[in-house]
Structures are given as C-alpha cells and as structure tokens.
C-alpha cells in the first residue's frame with residue numbers, strides 16, 4: 001500500500017488523479033489533499049477519501065473551513081510543505097497551478113519522496129535544482145503532462161545515447177487558423193474554449209498562446225536531459241499522438257491514445273507497471289486523418305521566447321514563467337489584450353540580467369523582479385488600450 005498526497009486536488013488534474021486512485025484503492029491510500037479556494041469540493045473529497053491531513057492555501061478560505069473532521073486542516077505554503085515531507089508519504093502528486101508549486105516540489109525531493117509532477121512551472125523555474133536533488137536522493141520525478149508521459153514511454157525503445165530528437169506534439173490551441181490581426185481582438189471567452197482538452201484557466205490560455213508548449217520544451221529538457229536544439233515542436237490538431245522520439249537510426253516511436261489525462265496519470269502512479277484500465281481504446285479507423293504542421297512562431301512568439309529563455313539559461317526561464325503568469329492574469333481580468341501577453345513576456349525577458357547557476361534564492365528573486373516588471377508593463381499596455 002502506497003501513501004499518496006495530492007497537492008491541488010480540486011483542480012482538473014487533481015480530480016482526475018482521485019478518480020484514477022479510486023480504481024486502485026487496493027494499492028494506494030490518500031494521505032493528504034490540498035485546495036486553494038474551492039473548499040466546498042475539498043470537503044466532499046475529505047468525506048470520501050478520509051485523508052490524514054488537508055491544506056487550504058487561501059487564508060480566508062482556511063478560516064471559513066470547518067474543523068470538525070478527523071482530518072487535520074493546515075494552512076498555506078507551510079501546510080503544503082508539511083504535507084509534501086510527511087514521513088508516511090511515499091509519493092507526492094503535484095497538481096498545483098503556477099509558481100506556487102515550486103517550493104512543495106523541492107520539499108518533496110529533499111525529503112526523499114518520489115514526485116509525480118503536473119506542475120510544469122516547478123521544472124521551468126528550477127529544473128536543474130529539482131532534478132539534481134532527486135538524483136542525489138535516488139528518487140524519480142515522474143511526468144504527468146501527457147507529452148512528457150508519452151516521451152517517457154517512447155524512450156523505453158532505446159538507450160539514452162541512441163536518442164536523436166524529441167518531438168513534442170501540440171494541438172495548436174483554438175486559434176491555429178486565425179490571422180495575426182484577428183489574434184489582437186481575441187476575447188477571454190474565446191481563449192478559454194480549448195478544442196480538445198478541458199483544463200484550468202491558466203493552462204488553457206497558455207495553450208492558446210503556445211506558451212504551454214514552450215514551457216513543455218523546457219520541462220522536457222530537464223526531465224530527459226536533452227539539449228533544446230534536439231527538442232522540436234509539431235502541431236498535431238487531433239491530439240492522438242501525444243509525442244514522439246526519433247532515434248539515431250531514423251526510427252520514430254510515437255505514443256498514441258485518445259486524449260484523456262487519466263492515462264498519463266495512471267502511468268505515473270503505477271510506473272513502471274502497466275495495468276488494465278477501462279480507458280476507451282483507440283480505434284484509428286474512427287479517428288480518421290492525423291495531420292501535422294510546423295508551428296508558426298511569428299504568429300505565436302511565446303514558443304520562440306521559451307526556447308530563447310532556455311538558451312539564456314540560469315534565471316531566464318523563471319523570469320519567462322513569472323512574466324507569463326502576470327500577463328495571463330491581466331488578460332483574464334481583461335486588463336490587456338491577447339497579443340499583449342507575448343509583448344510583456346518579451347520585454348520582461350529583455351530587461352532581465354541573467355544569473356547563471358542559480359540557487360533557490362536567485363530563482364525566487366528573479367521571479368519577484370519579473371512579476372514587478374511585468375505588472376508595470378501591463379499597466380502601460382492598459383493605458384494604451
């Protein structure tokens with residue numbers, strides 16, 4: 001029996017993870033859960049899974065949360081860290097959204113636990129620290145992101161030195177066929193309707209700008225130790241191939257399935273085992289055509305910015321991530337336009353003085369600086385509108 005903790009249990013990945021876990025109740029016990037403001041759902045989850053501990057990160061929600069359960073209720077970042085490092089925990093599933101996931105991720109690997117990671121921001125901000133610490137402790141960082149789960153599965157076909165390139169697929173988001181002019185007028189509502197995946201707001205906007213794919217390139221670099229010039233992105237609107245690996249002999253291995261997050265979640269939870277699941281099986285005669293095209297980096301500059309940040313190295317990816325979080329939030333609040341997101345990220349990155357081989361403090365300082373800078377830039381764009 002493995003004890004698991006889910007950080008961010010009320011989000012899209014968190015809810016799917018609990019469903020997968022309930023299919024394997026004989027193998028896993030839920031020791032901890034966490035939510036930010038969705039305390040109504042957290043209460044339901046507590047009643048159903050009876051965890052030992054639960055964390056509410058939002059202060060006001062914490063104060064309103066009933067304390068009449070056998071479950072110990074903790075508050076804030078300290079609560080998340082306590083949950084992640086609890087001595088009885090075997091596996092931490094980090095499904096938090098955004099940079100708030102970083103410290104709990106680090107706490108998990110520092111305490112020698114396995115980490116299943118859906119919070120790509122942790123790897124973008126501090127991939128080197130995180131993977132370095134996990135290696136030192138002899139622990140695994142297992143991807144839950146569907147593309148990285150696909151790559152992890154494809155990589156089993158050869159040795160690391162036989163890998164030619166990684167090919168990350170992208171659905172292309174809802175605006176694949178819009179012109180640059182049309183992109184300027186995109187509303188929040190349009191940007192929030194993703195054609196394939198049902199996800200949280202932040203990642204849905206990131207998918208529409210292709211920043212999500214950019215963050216995934218950085219994520220793949222740290223997870224699999226492959227340099228960025230051997231990581232490519234391909235648009236594949238049907239999202240049946242979740243990613244591919246080309247080996248040096250020219251053989252390309254692809255992982256396919258219907259788009260459903262339960263599969264990568266189950267793979268990470270049970271890794272390296274494969275176990276029967278009632279996920280709908282893929283019938284290629286029914287999916288019809290699978291198509292592929294090159295990403296348009298002029299129309300979607302965020303993808304190029306992510307490559308650039310990875311090339312700049314050090315604190316640059318943390319700055320990219322922070323500026324993007326601020327810009328996405330401003331867009332969701334209707335403060336800036338859709339195409340302002342890329343401008344804010346680009347300008348913030350340009351103003352940043354990179355610190356190479358950063359320690360945690362350097363990363364946190366860069367994150368703070370980038371947020372401040374991006375906020376100021378958002379205000380300027382707002383005035384212009």
Ligand code: MG
Pocket residue numbers: 145146147216
């Ligand atoms: Mg993904």
